[in-house]
Amino acid sequence: MESKLLRAALRVWVALVLAFLFIPIVLIVLYAFNQSNIESWPIPGFSVHWFAVAWNDPQVRAAFLLSVRVGLLATVLALLLGTSVAYALHQFRFFGREAVSFLLVLPLALPGIITGIALNSFFSFTGVQFGTLTIVAGHTTFCIVVVYNNLIARLRRTPGSLAEASMDLGARGWQTLRYVMLPLSATALVSGALLAFALSFDEVIVTVFTAGAQNTLPLWIFGAIRLGQQLPEVNAVVTIVILLTIIPVVLAARIAGAGAVTRSARAI
Amino acid sequence: MITTRTRARIRLRPAIAVGLAALSLAAAGCSSGGSSQTTGTSGTSAAGQTVPTANLPVLQKIGKGEGQLNLIAWEGYLDPKWVKPFEQQTGCQVNGKYAGSSDEMVALMKNGGGGQYDMVSSSGDADLRILYAGDAHPVNINLIPSWKDFFPAFQSPPFNTINGVHYGVSLQWGPNVLMYNTKDFTTAPTSWNVIYDPKYKGQVTVPDNPIQIADAALYLKTTKPSLKITDPYELTQTQFQAAVSLLASQRPLIEKYWDLASQEIFDFKNGNAIVGAGWPYQVSTLKAAHFTIGSVVPSEGATGWADTWMLAAKAPHPNCAYMWMQYISTPKVQAMQAITYGETPDNKLACTYMDQMQPGSCAEYHANAPASYLNSISLWKTPIATCDNGQPDCVPYADWVNAWNTQVK
Amino acid sequence: MTQVAAPARPAESKDWRHSVSAALWRRPWARATLLLTPPLAWFILLYLASLVILLITAFWQINPFTTNIERVWSLSNLKTIFTTPAYLEIIGRTVAMAAAVTVVDALVAFPFAYYMARVASPRTRTALFVAILLPLWASYLAKVYSWLVIFTHDGILDWALGRAGLGQVHLIYTNWAVFTVFCYLWLPFMIMPVYAALERIPTSQIEASQDLGARNLRTTWLILLPLALPGIAAGSIFTFSLTLGDYITPLLVGGTSATFIGNVIYTNIGIANNVPFAAAMALVPIAIMAIYLSAARALGAFEAV
Numbered sequence: 001m002e003s004k005l006l007r008a009a010l011r012v013w014v015a016l017v018l019a020f021l022f023i024p025i026v027l028i029v030l031y032a033f034n035q036s037n038i039e040s041w042p043i044p045g046f047s048v049h050w051f052a053v054a055w056n057d058p059q060v061r062a063a064f065l066l067s068v069r070v071g072l073l074a075t076v077l078a079l080l081l082g083t084s085v086a087y088a089l090h091q092f093r094f095f096g097r098e099a100v101s102f103l104l105v106l107p108l109a110l111p112g113i114i115t116g117i118a119l120n121s122f123f124s125f126t127g128v129q130f131g132t133l134t135i136v137a138g139h140t141t142f143c144i145v146v147v148y149n150n151l152i153a154r155l156r157r158t159p160g161s162l163a164e165a166s167m168d169l170g171a172r173g174w175q176t177l178r179y180v181m182l183p184l185s186a187t188a189l190v191s192g193a194l195l196a197f198a199l200s201f202d203e204v205i206v207t208v209f210t211a212g213a214q215n216t217l218p219l220w221i222f223g224a225i226r227l228g229q230q231l232p233e234v235n236a237v238v239t240i241v242i243l244l245t246i247i248p249v250v251l252a253a254r255i256a257g258a259g260a261v262t263r264s265a266r267a268i
Numbered sequence: 269m270i271t272t273r274t275r276a277r278i279r280l281r282p283a284i285a286v287g288l289a290a291l292s293l294a295a296a297g298c299s300s301g302g303s304s305q306t307t308g309t310s311g312t313s314a315a316g317q318t319v320p321t322a323n324l325p326v327l328q329k330i331g332k333g334e335g336q337l338n339l340i341a342w343e344g345y346l347d348p349k350w351v352k353p354f355e356q357q358t359g360c361q362v363n364g365k366y367a368g369s370s371d372e373m374v375a376l377m378k379n380g381g382g383g384q385y386d387m388v389s390s391s392g393d394a395d396l397r398i399l400y401a402g403d404a405h406p407v408n409i410n411l412i413p414s415w416k417d418f419f420p421a422f423q424s425p426p427f428n429t430i431n432g433v434h435y436g437v438s439l440q441w442g443p444n445v446l447m448y449n450t451k452d453f454t455t456a457p458t459s460w461n462v463i464y465d466p467k468y469k470g471q472v473t474v475p476d477n478p479i480q481i482a483d484a485a486l487y488l489k490t491t492k493p494s495l496k497i498t499d500p501y502e503l504t505q506t507q508f509q510a511a512v513s514l515l516a517s518q519r520p521l522i523e524k525y526w527d528l529a530s531q532e533i534f535d536f537k538n539g540n541a542i543v544g545a546g547w548p549y550q551v552s553t554l555k556a557a558h559f560t561i562g563s564v565v566p567s568e569g570a571t572g573w574a575d576t577w578m579l580a581a582k583a584p585h586p587n588c589a590y591m592w593m594q595y596i597s598t599p600k601v602q603a604m605q606a607i608t609y610g611e612t613p614d615n616k617l618a619c620t621y622m623d624q625m626q627p628g629s630c631a632e633y634h635a636n637a638p639a640s641y642l643n644s645i646s647l648w649k650t651p652i653a654t655c656d657n658g659q660p661d662c663v664p665y666a667d668w669v670n671a672w673n674t675q676v677k
Numbered sequence: 678m679t680q681v682a683a684p685a686r687p688a689e690s691k692d693w694r695h696s697v698s699a700a701l702w703r704r705p706w707a708r709a710t711l712l713l714t715p716p717l718a719w720f721i722l723l724y725l726a727s728l729v730i731l732l733i734t735a736f737w738q739i740n741p742f743t744t745n746i747e748r749v750w751s752l753s754n755l756k757t758i759f760t761t762p763a764y765l766e767i768i769g770r771t772v773a774m775a776a777a778v779t780v781v782d783a784l785v786a787f788p789f790a791y792y793m794a795r796v797a798s799p800r801t802r803t804a805l806f807v808a809i810l811l812p813l814w815a816s817y818l819a820k821v822y823s824w825l826v827i828f829t830h831d832g833i834l835d836w837a838l839g840r841a842g843l844g845q846v847h848l849i850y851t852n853w854a855v856f857t858v859f860c861y862l863w864l865p866f867m868i869m870p871v872y873a874a875l876e877r878i879p880t881s882q883i884e885a886s887q888d889l890g891a892r893n894l895r896t897t898w899l900i901l902l903p904l905a906l907p908g909i910a911a912g913s914i915f916t917f918s919l920t921l922g923d924y925i926t927p928l929l930v931g932g933t934s935a936t937f938i939g940n941v942i943y944t945n946i947g948i949a950n951n952v953p954f955a956a957a958m959a960l961v962p963i964a965i966m967a968i969y970l971s972a973a974r975a976l977g978a979f980e981a982v
Contacts, residue, residue, distance in 0.1 A: 111922015122727030228530025
């Protein structure tokens with residue numbers, strides 16, 4: 001369909017973009033082996049001891065665990081709330097529908113710093129203690145949007161007749177949801193959840209304003225960057241995180257990717 | 269970093285006036301001119317000024333540690349070298365949040381109405397703001413044995429002791445130094461003029477902090493005596509404008525105003541900057557990485573800071589906090605911190621330990637505190653509208669912030 | 678369609694669950710309410726409420742000495758913003774940067790997404806999918822710091838250019854550096870919606886266009902781009918708003934003229950303790966995004982995310 005020349009040109013472009021995307025990542029891994037704690041080029045010497053430092057650092061462990069906990073909580077909440085609002089907006093026409101879908105874009109469309117300072121003022125004003133829950137509250141807000149967006153896109157492509165057919169066949173509402181709608185939306189939910197978790201895990205700006213004295217991993221990294229003495233440790237930690245996430249990401253891409261294959265094969 | 273509406277009303281103006289007067293006392297009685305000399309001991313607060321938390325009961329006995337300690341600190345103040353032994357001895361895990369400026373510290377303390385952090389290593393210009401906002405808790409200084417060995421000037425200084433009530437324990441103090449790459453400056457510079465010299469365009473760096481205006485004022489004090497600047501923190505409109513103009517003219521020389529200590533470290537190491545103003549922390553870090561860095565307090569003097577570990581009003585872990593105050597005041601730990609960071613300890617006995625750890629360091633960091641050194645440093649304090657002579661025509665800090673953001677940067 | 682014989686109806690069950698389900702089916706408003714209440718409660722009570730409180734604060738003042746918020750209604754914060762040249766410059770600079778990043782990211786993403794959606798084999802497509810998602814898991818801060826090492830004086834870029842005999846560039850602490858890093862950071866967020874939009878275009882439409890005689894470029898221009906536009910618009914919401922409010926990248930990579938809206942908000946909150954002014958400044962990106970969102974909606978972005 002596309003000319004050979006075009007395909008070749010596209011391949012070159014893809015390679016260049018991939019290089020662009022991954023050079024900084026490669027540098028992160030490279031500098032994790034930096035002997036010196038100040039980053040400069042060329043690297044004066046190599047050492048693996050920063051990995052040991054990172055592994056044994058209780059602050060890193062605590063920050064990592066907090067990030068995972070916050071991410072899981074935020075993603076689960078986002079799945080529940082995002083799914084219900086997506087179904088509601090997909091199925092029903094009601095007064096204020098446009099307003100609600102506009103509202104749902106805001107957490108991602110408005111800069112994070114605004115969400116951050118707004119929540120901070122709100123929590124201070126209502127006297128809520130800053131802690132894990134306030135962090136989760138901030139993250140959940142934009143995670144809901146991510147899940148919602150993924151799901152509504154999928155739902156819009158699902159013919160409404162499927163649900164009706166299921167009902168005609170005698171299924172209750174709940175059964176329809178469980179045996180018909182959810183499997184259809186599975187890929188959207190998985191990719192939405194994955195993206196939501198990724199965003200929460202790496203979130204800095206909103207977290208800066210909603211955390212108390214504790215650190216999530218990004219906050220710990222920010223502190224280490226301020227200090228300027230532990231940079232290779234930061235890189236070691238990030239390298240470990242990337243390694244840890246390759247497998248789930250590949251798996252999820254397979255699941256979401258499979259859906260993509262079937263969709264593109266269908267000609268309307 | 270975030271503020272909230274605090275319940276207590278703060279009236280800082282007279283309080284800071286007191287702080288000014290009494291800080292001049294702390295400078296060994298011979299302030300560098302101008303500020304009115306007050307007799308008497310640590311500042312009496314002016315009429316109507318009370319610290320909202322002054323009457324809170326102090327801890328009588330240190331109980332069992334709570335297992336955690338949340339500290340707000342300058343970068344470099346929580347080095348594992350002394351934090352790890354503390355954690356092992358007391359079982360209090362230290363969680364540190366770094367702040368790069370006094371304002372940030374004040375904001376962090378207020379964040380969420382307090383109750384997050386136990387202590388903050390604030391400098392003189394933040395202390396009174398924290399105190400009068402009601403964010404500090406009275407401290408039972410008798411529970412800190414090393415306090416008796418402090419230099420008298422730092423035992424009950426007016427920035428952390430009001431009406432005999434202590435709100436923290438003095439920590440260390442030091443200058444904002446002139447840093448230079450020894451490869452580019454074979455002899456050490458003797459004047460601040462190098463950071464205003466167009467010869468070094470694109471290679472100068474200074475802190476991104478409105479208080480830097482005081483550094484400019486300090487320089488003008490010597491180089492433009494007609495302005496009659498006496499205290500770099502008390503500037504009339506004319507003096508202020510002159511300082512701001514100097515900084516505005518410096519702007520083309522600067523590639524980056526550093527916000528984080530690590531930025532200055534990175535810039536010197538990579539050759540983005542060869543001269544600039546910085547903290548001793550950057551110097552020590554670069555020296556430890558065997559970089560060709562030098563530092564000096566030039567002839568015009570330097571601004572500086574005196575830090576206190578201040579106890580938060582709603583500290584969640586008071587026992588651990590007291591244990592920390594005890595620990596950080598002991599001569600050996602004071603010596604360790606002084607050498608590692610590059611500052612001057614408040615504990616007289618630290619000197620011997622410093623020379624043990626690093627011969628010559630006691631004199632190098634002025635731990636034997638000659639008065640002449642103290643006089644050459646203008647310690648940070650918050651500029652307010654009322655000058656020391658009582659005239660209301662000095663420029664307040666809010667204007668410093670505004671000028672810094674709109675005219676200098 | 679083959680005829681499907683209607684299955685025999687199961688006996689009517691009088692299960693209470695069936696009754697509830699049937700009742701709900703007959704009353705769509707009940708189902709809607711059930712589904713809508715929890716998420717809306719979250720949004721309205723937490724998010725909207727906090728936004729409203731913040732925006733009200735923009736019209737208050739602080740006491741310059743104590744930095745306590747005083748509830749004195751005044752437009753002076755907004756007035757300061759719109760009459761001080763420095764702030765107007767900052768706003769202009771931020772919008773220009775956001776626009777530039779959006780355009781460049783769209784241009785870079787489009788061929789990539791096209792390849793992913795229409796040329797690549799399924800295995801390659803999955804691999805590319807992973808390749809885009811993976812950088813999102815590397816810390817934002819670590820990535821920005823890597824760019825510092827690339828751009829710095831005698832850094833990696835200078836070294837590479839030197840090797841190629843191209844001399845040195847001076848990029849660190851300039852707005853070019855900030856621009857490059859922004860483009861880098863948000864690229865995956867642009868690729869994904871564009872890919873989703875392109876992937877949805879039925880092959881038949883493209884074939885039809887070619888059957889009608891249009892060559893590749895015309896097909897692209899007349900068929901692909903308009904159909905992909907919702908995806909581009911959706912991606913642009915991310916790139917535009919993420920750039921509009923970011924303060925960390927300008928802080929780390931920018932120089933003396935890299936003050937953006939986010940920096941002003943941040944320093945006013947975290948340093949100057951001037952929450953009302955920060956809130957007033959925050960009104961600017963909110964207004965900008967409101968305009969942008971309505972434009973994006975007109976382009977169909979909300980169907981494509």
